[in-house]
Amino acid sequence: MTSDDVSLTRDWRGSIAAGPHLLAVAPSIAVLLAAADRLPDPIALHFDLFGTANGLFSSRWAAIALLAGLGVGLALLFGLYARQGSRLGSPVVVSSWDLGRWFIGLSWAMAGLLGGVLFGVVAANLDQPTATAAALPGWTFPLGLALAVVAGAVGALVAPRTPSTASEPGPTAPAVPLGATEQISWSRSVGSHWLLVLSAALLATGVVLGVTANAVAGAIVALAGALVLLLGSVAVTVDRRGLTLALGPLGWPRVRVPAEDVVSATVADVSPGQFGGWGYRIVPGARAVIIRSGPALVVTRRSGQRFVVTVDGATTAAGLLNGLAGTKR
Amino acid sequence: MLIRVDTARNVPLADQIAACVRRGIADGSARDGDRLPGARALAESLQVSIHTVLAGYQQLRDEGLIDLRRGRGATVRDGAPAGRATAIELARQLVTTARRIDLTDEEIVGLVQTALRES
Numbered sequence: 001m002t003s004d005d006v007s008l009t010r011d012w013r014g015s016i017a018a019g020p021h022l023l024a025v026a027p028s029i030a031v032l033l034a035a036a037d038r039l040p041d042p043i044a045l046h047f048d049l050f051g052t053a054n055g056l057f058s059s060r061w062a063a064i065a066l067l068a069g070l071g072v073g074l075a076l077l078f079g080l081y082a083r084q085g086s087r088l089g090s091p092v093v094v095s096s097w098d099l100g101r102w103f104i105g106l107s108w109a110m111a112g113l114l115g116g117v118l119f120g121v122v123a124a125n126l127d128q129p130t131a132t133a134a135a136l137p138g139w140t141f142p143l144g145l146a147l148a149v150v151a152g153a154v155g156a157l158v159a160p161r162t163p164s165t166a167s168e169p170g171p172t173a174p175a176v177p178l179g180a181t182e183q184i185s186w187s188r189s190v191g192s193h194w195l196l197v198l199s200a201a202l203l204a205t206g207v208v209l210g211v212t213a214n215a216v217a218g219a220i221v222a223l224a225g226a227l228v229l230l231l232g233s234v235a236v237t238v239d240r241r242g243l244t245l246a247l248g249p250l251g252w253p254r255v256r257v258p259a260e261d262v263v264s265a266t267v268a269d270v271s272p273g274q275f276g277g278w279g280y281r282i283v284p285g286a287r288a289v290i291i292r293s294g295p296a297l298v299v300t301r302r303s304g305q306r307f308v309v310t311v312d313g314a315t316t317a318a319g320l321l322n323g324l325a326g327t328k329r
Numbered sequence: 330m331l332i333r334v335d336t337a338r339n340v341p342l343a344d345q346i347a348a349c350v351r352r353g354i355a356d357g358s359a360r361d362g363d364r365l366p367g368a369r370a371l372a373e374s375l376q377v378s379i380h381t382v383l384a385g386y387q388q389l390r391d392e393g394l395i396d397l398r399r400g401r402g403a404t405v406r407d408g409a410p411a412g413r414a415t416a417i418e419l420a421r422q423l424v425t426t427a428r429r430i431d432l433t434d435e436e437i438v439g440l441v442q443t444a445l446r447e448s
Contacts, residue, residue, distance in 0.1 A: 182333060182334070182335045182336075183335070183377065184333050184334075185371055185374035186331045187332075189364070237370070237374055239375065241374070246370075
């Protein structure tokens with residue numbers, strides 16, 4: 001495959017992920033444009049759980065601008081991410097699934113859900129004397145869910161297959177021989193400054209929000225901050241027990257891969273894009289703790305599942321795990 | 330940093346732990362201000378007593394390579410300790426080699442003094 005083909009695939013992939021979000025807002029905008037005489041002014045755009053209009057009343061043109069902005073924004077977000085994701089080829093297969101296709105399916109499903117719900121919201125305003133009289137039709141969420149399922153399936157089917165440039169993990173790190181009476185302990189910490197900054201920002205926002213506005217909203221934001229803090233650093237240890245990860249500043253919770261469960265270990269470059277983001281990730285075929293992009297320890301377990309953690313200088317760790325796997329067999 | 334100890338070797342475990350950390354500081358895998366593994370965690374990891382690990386760490390503190398502070402644990406002392414760690418390691422190797430050929434303590438000190446005078 002030439003580089004032109006690759007960039008063409010990339011643009012194509014981005015367009016496929018972006019397209020449905022533009023389509024999703026189109027019917028709602030069409031109704032707003034065409035049925036001006038059947039709509040109240042302002043119209044209701046926000047409803048409570050029981051479908052009663054409870055806020056965000058806006059004029060017809062503001063609603064059109066809002067929907068168009070939402071469609072274009074989501075299209076850009078999903079399109080750019082899909083385009084980016086396909087460039088991040090890794091030399092190592094970390095998942096048995098084609099995550100690029102999966103992502104496009106997800107993008108289409110989100111667009112389907114959004115399209116259905118937005119259409120319901122606009123339709124709720126049709127033939128109402130005032131916005132407050134608008135009630136969300138009962139079919140809104142079922143329609144959104146049905147559209148999500150159908151669009152998601154179609155999206156995954158039309159998405160281009162990811163060219164499989166990735167391979168199985170290359171030569172594993174040479175096993176470090178271990179004596180029967182020998183004990184080992186390799187340890188290394190890895191942290192991300194910007195995850196810590198993000199965590200501090202979320203915690204501060206949560207406290208301010210909780211004090212000034214809404215205690216529940218504040219607690220939720222602060223909880224998110226605490227979770228980011230937990231996943232902002234990790235201490236990796238390899239010893240006779242196997243691989244141990246101690247997350248966060250308290251070293252808790254812990255994740256362990258027992259030595260008996262290790263078939264082989266190697267080092268590879270990975271990117272958060274392969275795992276759908278940072279933190280503790282579960283993707284088909286692999287689990288991972290992703291703090292940054294770059295070199296990572298990749299452990300293959302007896303089940304064939306991979307365990308990945310981003311850590312520096314992992315060649316020694318991989319060699320030790322291979323040595324341990326050798327003595328246990 | 331890799332710490333390896335062998336219970337079959339004729340060297341106290343605390344000395345083996347200290348030697349591994351010293352080598353880690355000498356080769357740059359532990360830098361100024363880096364935190365060493367907590368004593369309890371390292372003891373569990375190596376399946377040795379926590380007192381053994383603390384004895385090793387105290388040895389390193391006495392050599393001026395690490396700081397031990399309550400609550401903060403063990404950290405590599407600031408101020409380029411890599412060279413210092415190498416020098417201490419070489420001195421220990423000198424002693425081991427000299428003892429192997431049955432040199433007395435006075436003769437070993439004499440060797441170092443001669444080397445100092447001639448350098």
